[in-house]
Amino acid sequence: xxxxxxxxxxxxxxxxxxxxxxxxxxxxxxxxxxxxxxxxxxxxxxxxxxxxxxxxxxxxxxxxxxxxxxxxxxxxxxxxxxxxxxxxxxxxxxxxxxxxxxxxxxxxxxxxxxxxxxxxxxxxxxxxxxxxxxxxxxxxxxxxxxxxxxxxxxxxxxxxxxxxxxxxxxxxxxxxxxxxxxxxxxxxxxxxxxxxxxxxxxxxxxxxxxxxxxxxxx
Amino acid sequence: xxxxxxxxxxxxxxxxxxxxxxxxxxxxxxxxxxxxxxxxxxxxxxxxxxxxxxxxxxxxxxxxxxxxxxxxxxxxxxxxxxxxxxxxxxxxxxxxxxxxxxxxxxxxxxxxxxxxxxxxxxxxxxxxxxxxxxxxxxxxxxxxxxxxxxxxxxxxxxxxxxxxxxxxxxxxxxxxxxxxxxxxxxxxxxxxxxxxxxxxxxxxxxxxxxxxxxxxxx
Amino acid sequence: xxxxxxxxxxxxxxxxxxxxxxxxxxxxxxxxxxxxxxxxxxxxxxxxxxxxxxxxxxxxxxxxxxxxxxxxxxxxxxxxxxxxxxxxxxxxxxxxxxxxxxxxxxxxxxxxxxxxxxxxxxxxxxxxxxxxxxxxxxxxxxxxxxxxxxxxxxxxxxxxxxxxxxxxxxxxxxxxxxxxxxxxxxxxxxxxxxxxxxxxxxxxxxxxxxxxxxxx
Amino acid sequence: xxxxxxxxxxxxxxxxxxxxxxxxxxxxxxxxxxxxxxxxxxxxxxxxxxxxxxxxxxxxxxxxxxxxxxxxxxxxxxxxxxxxxxxxxxxxxxxxxxxxxxxxxxxxxxxxxxxxxxxxxxxxxxxxxxxxxxxxxxxxxxxxxxxxxxxxxxxxxxxxxxxxxxxxxxxxxxxxxxxxxxxxxxxxxxxxxxxxxxxxxxxxxxxxxxxxxxxx
Numbered sequence: 110x111x112x113x114x115x116x117x118x119x120x121x122x123x124x125x126x127x128x129x130x131x132x133x134x135x136x137x138x139x140x141x142x143x144x145x146x147x148x149x150x151x152x153x154x155x156x157x158x159x160x161x162x163x164x165x166x167x168x169x170x171x172x173x174x175x176x177x178x179x180x181x182x183x184x185x186x187x188x189x190x191x192x193x194x195x196x197x198x199x200x201x202x203x204x205x206x207x208x209x210x211x212x213x214x215x216x217x218x219x220x221x222x223x224x225x226x227x228x229x230x231x232x233x234x235x236x237x238x239x240x241x242x243x244x245x246x247x248x249x250x251x252x253x254x255x256x257x258x259x260x261x262x263x264x265x266x267x268x269x270x271x272x273x274x275x276x277x278x279x280x281x282x283x284x285x286x287x288x289x290x291x292x293x294x295x296x297x298x299x300x301x302x303x304x305x306x307x308x309x310x311x312x313x314x315x316x317x318x319x320x321x322x323x324x325x326x327x
Numbered sequence: 328x329x330x331x332x333x334x335x336x337x338x339x340x341x342x343x344x345x346x347x348x349x350x351x352x353x354x355x356x357x358x359x360x361x362x363x364x365x366x367x368x369x370x371x372x373x374x375x376x377x378x379x380x381x382x383x384x385x386x387x388x389x390x391x392x393x394x395x396x397x398x399x400x401x402x403x404x405x406x407x408x409x410x411x412x413x414x415x416x417x418x419x420x421x422x423x424x425x426x427x428x429x430x431x432x433x434x435x436x437x438x439x440x441x442x443x444x445x446x447x448x449x450x451x452x453x454x455x456x457x458x459x460x461x462x463x464x465x466x467x468x469x470x471x472x473x474x475x476x477x478x479x480x481x482x483x484x485x486x487x488x489x490x491x492x493x494x495x496x497x498x499x500x501x502x503x504x505x506x507x508x509x510x511x512x513x514x515x516x517x518x519x520x521x522x523x524x525x526x527x528x529x530x531x532x533x534x535x536x537x538x539x540x541x542x543x544x545x
Numbered sequence: 546x547x548x549x550x551x552x553x554x555x556x557x558x559x560x561x562x563x564x565x566x567x568x569x570x571x572x573x574x575x576x577x578x579x580x581x582x583x584x585x586x587x588x589x590x591x592x593x594x595x596x597x598x599x600x601x602x603x604x605x606x607x608x609x610x611x612x613x614x615x616x617x618x619x620x621x622x623x624x625x626x627x628x629x630x631x632x633x634x635x636x637x638x639x640x641x642x643x644x645x646x647x648x649x650x651x652x653x654x655x656x657x658x659x660x661x662x663x664x665x666x667x668x669x670x671x672x673x674x675x676x677x678x679x680x681x682x683x684x685x686x687x688x689x690x691x692x693x694x695x696x697x698x699x700x701x702x703x704x705x706x707x708x709x710x711x712x713x714x715x716x717x718x719x720x721x722x723x724x725x726x727x728x729x730x731x732x733x734x735x736x737x738x739x740x741x742x743x744x745x746x747x748x749x750x751x752x753x754x755x756x757x758x759x760x761x
Numbered sequence: 762x763x764x765x766x767x768x769x770x771x772x773x774x775x776x777x778x779x780x781x782x783x784x785x786x787x788x789x790x791x792x793x794x795x796x797x798x799x800x801x802x803x804x805x806x807x808x809x810x811x812x813x814x815x816x817x818x819x820x821x822x823x824x825x826x827x828x829x830x831x832x833x834x835x836x837x838x839x840x841x842x843x844x845x846x847x848x849x850x851x852x853x854x855x856x857x858x859x860x861x862x863x864x865x866x867x868x869x870x871x872x873x874x875x876x877x878x879x880x881x882x883x884x885x886x887x888x889x890x891x892x893x894x895x896x897x898x899x900x901x902x903x904x905x906x907x908x909x910x911x912x913x914x915x916x917x918x919x920x921x922x923x924x925x926x927x928x929x930x931x932x933x934x935x936x937x938x939x940x941x942x943x944x945x946x947x948x949x950x951x952x953x954x955x956x957x958x959x960x961x962x963x964x965x966x967x968x969x970x971x972x973x974x975x976x977x
Contacts, residue, residue, distance in 0.1 A: 130546030132752045152546070154706070154752070158860070159786045159933050162750045163706075175789065176931035182787040182840065190706040190739025192747035193929055195936040195964075196786070196812065197868050200861030204657030204881060205724060207752050234848070234857070235839025237887075238813070242861035245881045246657050276884025348762030350968045370762070372922070372968070376644070377570045377596075377717050380966045381922075393573065394715035400571040400624065408922040408955030410963035411713055413720040413748075414570070414596065415652050418645030422665060422873030423940060425968050452632070452641070453623025455671075456597070460645035463665045464873050494668025649874070658865070659894070659901030662875030678875070678894070680905055685875030689896055710961070745926070746962060 115255055115285035118302060121146045122327050123212055123253050123283050127153050131209040132202075134158065134243055137181035140212040140253045154188075156208060158199045158239040163191025180239065200239065204246035211247035213240060215254045217269045220316040222278030222291035224252055225271035237274065244275035256284035256313060263315035265289070265296070286310050288327065289318070300325050333473055333503035336520060339364045340545050341430055341471050341501050345371050352376065352421065352461055354431040355399035358471045361430055372406075374426060376417045376457040381409025398457065418457065422464035429465035431458060433472045435487045438534040440496030440509035442470055443489035455492065462493035474502035474531060481533035483507070483514070504528050506545065507536070518543050547707035549757045555730045556582035558756075559695055562615075564592035566651065566722040568698035571597055571624060572604030574715030576697040576732035578761045580607055590615045594651070594693055596644060596718050597621035598628040612636070618691060620644035643671060646688050648721055654692035655724025655753075663688055696726035699760075700749070703733040704742045707751030716748065723753045730756040763923035765973045771946045772798035774972075775911055780808035782867065782938040784914035787813055787840060788820030790931030792913040792948035794977045796823055806831045810867070810909055812860060812934050813837035814844040828852070834907060836860035859887060862904050864937055870906035871940025871969075879904055912942035915976075916965070919949040920958045923967030932964065939969045946972040 120142030127133065127143075131153045135141050144166065147153060155164040157179040164179055165186035173184040187193075202208060215226040224244065227237040244250050257263055265282060282289040287310045288300035298318045301310055303326050311318055338360030345351065345361075349371045353359050362384065365371060373382040375397040382397055383404035391402040405411075420426060433444040442462065445455040462468050475481055483500065500507040505528045506518035516536045519528055521544050529536055556579055559565065569575030583591075584607055591614045598619055599606040608614050610627045616638040622628040631637040642650070649661045662685035666672050676687040698719040700709040709731055711719060723729050731754050772795055775781065785791030799807075800823055807830045814835055815822040824830050826843045832854040838844040847853040858866070865877045878901035882888050892903040914935040916925040925947055927935060939945050947970050 156752075157930070159789075160930050161744075162752055163744070174929065176929040178787060178789050178930055187744055187929070188739075190704055190708060190742075190751070191744040192708050192750040193744050193927075193932055194747075194750060196860070196933045197864040197937045200864055201652075201656035201724065202750070202752055204861050204879065205655050206657055207724075234845065236813075236835065236837040236857045237859050238837040238839075239860040241859040241885065241887065242881045245883075246861075273885045275881070374968075375714070377573075378714050379960075380968055381960070392713065394713040396571060396573050396714055405713070405960055406955075408920055408924060408958075408967070409960040410924050410966040411711075411716055411960050412963075412966060414644070414717045415648040415721045418648055419868075419872035419940065420966070420968055422645050422663065423871050424873055425940075452629065454597075454619065454621040454641045455643050456621040456623075457644040459643040459669065459671065460665045463667075464645075491669045493665070649872075653877070656865075657880065659878030659880065659896040659899060661869070661877050662903075664873065664875065678903070680875040680903075683875060687878075687894070687896075713961070745929070 116142045118285045119253050119283055122288060123251055124148060126210065126251060127151050132156060132207065134203065134208050134211045134247065136213040139214045143212055156202065157185065158196065158203060160194050160196050160199050161187060161191060163188045200242050203239070203242050206246055206248060208247045210249045210251065211243045212251045212253050213243065215252045215264065217264050217266055217271055218252045218279060218282050219266045219269045220296050223269050223276065224274050224279055225269040226274050228272050230272065240274050244279070245277050250279040251281045251283060252279050253283050256286045263313055265314050265316045267316050286313065295319050297321055298324070300327050302327055334360045336503045337471050337501055340506060341469055342366060344428065344469060345369050349427040350374060350425065352426050352429045352465065357432045358430040374420065375403065376414065376421060378412050378414050378417050379405060379409060381406045418460050421460050424464055424466060426465045428467045428469065429461045430469045430471050431461060433470045433482065435482050435484055435489050436470045436497060436500050437484045437487045438514050441487050441494065442492050442497055443487040444492050446490050448490065458492050462497065463495050468497040469499045469501060470497050471501050474504045481531055483532050483534045485534050504531065513537050515539055516542070518545050520545055547751055547754050547757055549736065552578040552582045552758050552761065555579050555756060555758045556586050558728065559583065559588055561588050562590045563695065564594065564693040566693040566696040566726055567593060567595040567605045568696070568717065568719035568722045569604055570717040572599045574699045574717050574719055575604045576699045579697050579730065579732050579758060580605065583608060583613070584611050587613065589613050593617045594691060595619050596647065598625040601625055601627045618642055618647065620647050648718065650688050650691040651721050651725045654690035655721065658690065660687055660689045662686065693726045694728065696722040696729040698723050698729065698731050700731050700733045702735045702737060702742065703731060703757050704737050704739045706739050707754030707757060708742050708747040709749040709754065710742055710746055711748055720749050723749045728755045729753055730758060732758045732760050734760050763967055763970050763973055765952065768794040768798045768974050768977065771795050771972060771974045772802050774944065775799065775804055777804050778806045779911065780810065780909040782909040782912040782942055783809060783811040783821045784912070784933065784935035784938045785820055786933040788815045790915045790933050790935055791820045792915045795913050795946065795948055795974060796821065799824060800827050803829065805829050809833045810907060811835050812863065814841040817841055817843045834858055834863065836863050864934065866904050866907040867937050867941045870908035871937065874906065876903055876905045878902065909942045910944065912938040912945040914939050914945065914947050916947050916949045918951045918953060918958065919947060919973050920953050920955045922955050923970030923973060924958050924963040925965040925970065926958055926962055927964055936965050939965045944971045945969055946974060948974045948976050950976050
């Protein structure tokens with residue numbers, strides 16, 4: 110599957126988790142794809158942590174406003190009924206439990222529901238930005254990522270080996286191959302992407318999986 | 328001296344402490360008199376801690392705005408260039424050291440520069456309101472009060488007997504009889520009001536006073 | 546998403562014994578209409594969090610006078626004799642808290658913090674029973690978050706997404722309290738369409754608001 | 762009271778070795794003109810406090826690329842290779858701080874607090890060496906205030922009393938940093954008479970601002 114197709118599969122599936130009226134923060138990169146697949150009849154508000162609630166889609170070429178960007182530095186628009194605020198209030202919203210759903214990318218996620226997404230020691234240290242606050246404060250956290258890294262190694266592990274983003278648990282892991290819920294018993298495989306079998310997912314996943322009795326396909 | 332005259336004497340003298348550009352908080356009651364005696368050529372900004380910088384004088388009768396009051400509940404106006412903010416930011420301004428001068432009334436002040444102004448146990452407990460933050464955070468604190476209570480007892484004591492407002496020191500005590508600076512050595516009598524002698528002030532003051540070598544009269 | 550309800554419906558959401566933050570100061574910026582309905586309903590044993598208990602016949606003082614309140618966290622009761630009398634008669638429990646501290650405690654709850662360190666109150670009765678923490682050689686009091694079941698706030702105008710703007714000093718504690726309760730209800734003078742309040746001017750983003758009530 | 766000065770004068774106030782908070786995020790809402798003058802002057806050994814180190818040729822990244830910075834407190838350096846390279850070569854000391862924590866630390870300094878307790882960073886490398894404080898059975902990290910000698914902020918418009926309003930997401934860290942430095946300098950697109958910014962609309966009251974610089 111092409112990277113672009115994977116993004117679409119993941120984005121579409123995560124979008125099914127959106128509820129009408131949700132306040133949502135989409136991380137940088139892959140998670141932004143979610144905004145393109147909002148189910149009909151569902152209205153959600155997108156926050157960008159630099160300081161806007163009600164972020165709209167990217168502007169058409171030539172209509173960019175140099176003072177209107179999202180947390181990834183991309184140009185955005187503002188919906189009718191948007192609001193601007195300082196970044197400190199923006200993180201008060203996040204840490205204070207006022208965001209219904211955060212969707213983040215990750216380098217690794219593990220069977221305890223921990224994730225690592227901000228540095229590879231000795232190699233790449235972009236910094237945590239707002240990720241630690243988002244995972245700590247959001248009511249629900251979804252990790253949206255490719256199932257394996259570029260070398261084909263599973264990104265879903267028994268234990269994250271990279272520095273953690275938070276000790277708080279993510280709730281759901283969505284990849285282009287599977288939907289996995291983090292439960293108190295471990296990782297529960299609930300859904301498998303069309304074109305894959307349960308065995309495919311098990312074989313490309315390092316972490317131990319509990320298999321749901323009612324696997325569905327997406 | 329009538330109460331009204333005492334207020335004027337105190338208010339006028341405290342006003343001499345104002346510097347051009349100062350951000351000033353005047354407590355409830357007596358200290359508000361200061362605003363009537365701002366020296367010519369001096370422009371100061373009055374904060375009211377409920378949430379305004381740039382409070383102006385009381386409105387003329389009939390011109391009151393029900394949503395524009397000061398911390399004492401009195402109707403005020405707003406100068407051109409005023410700003411409104413929430414009370415939390417207002418106290419961030421106060422506690423953060425951004426107010427140049429606070430003028431408060433007091434029940435007692437003592438030779439250590441402590442003051443008591445918010446309760447008389449078993450008798451009157453209005454609450455501290457914003458006084459504790461104002462004394463703790465302001466760059467300079469002036470106590471403006473009558474020298475003695477209604478029974479003629481000195482309000483300037485060796486040690487406050489009432490519950491303290493803060494452990495921080497006030498800088499200056501201004502009464503209708505004297506101007507007393509709080510120094511590391513104790514209370515320094517610097518000025519005496521016209522109509523009084525140094526001996527008058529000493530005899531009506533319970534606290535030990537150091538007498539300046541250059542007493543002036545106001 | 547924010548819902549528009551009546552003042553009576555708003556008051557009915559609150560059960561006896563629950564805690565309420567009341568925006569407003571000296572009856573300016575108070576949710577008057579909802580307070581009247583609460584009086585009407587007679588909801589009792591309320592825990593009140595408010596900057597000052599206003600006047601006996603105005604603002605939150607109405608509920609104190611009507612003996613619907615069992616405990617109060619506030620910074621000032623000097624303008625309301627009913628509060629002072631009930632406190633002296635042990636009918637009501639009053640915690641007096643420095644105003645700046647009270648607001649930071651409320652903000653902490655809304656911002657997901659475990660509390661703040663403040664110098665205010667050190668060396669006074671306020672410090673009694675509290676943890677003193679030294680930071681870089683200076684002492685501070687640890688003050689914990691204060692949240693509530695409900696925040697009843699008052700704004701000038703709301704749009705249909707719950708974005709709020711306030712009028713002059715009627716803003717006061719409202720924007721902070723809006724962040725710190727399980728359910729926030731805003732009484733407003735006017736409700737307009739989304740987009741009619743410029744995004745720059747919004748003081749309280751709608752994410753903090755659950756219900757809107759139009760003032761009578 | 763606020764003074765109007767040139768960008769060159771503003772930059773000249775800052776000496777080598779001093780600490781500066783820079784408002785702005787990814788070069789949006791940055792005090793560009795003053796940053797250019799700082800580059801021109803070559804002031805060195807600066808301690809930088811900023812949300813992100815922007816780009817190599819834009820925003821505060823200009824000063825990093827020009828090797829004028831010796832230490833940085835920030836949450837993100839991923840968009841600026843110069844920062845990463847200088848960090849790897851030990852030319853520059855970088856403290857990576859979660860963004861929400863960094864902003865609360867700056868707010869604490871501006872608000873006269875001794876710090877805040879946050880759950881963010883618990884159980885991660887961020888917690889190393891920090892005091893963990895339990896409040897009502899939950900653990901939090903104690904995070905101390907961060908202040909600076911200067912805050913260089915950017916606003917859309919100022920009045921002559923220093924009251925500021927911001928444009929869209931160019932607001933970002935500017936209002937918080939404006940409160941937390943010994944001297945705050947605001948670069949603005951426009952300076953108007955007192956009263957021309959409605960009192961309701963002011964985001965940063967002039968009490969926080971020492972100097973105004975008109976953007977080139």
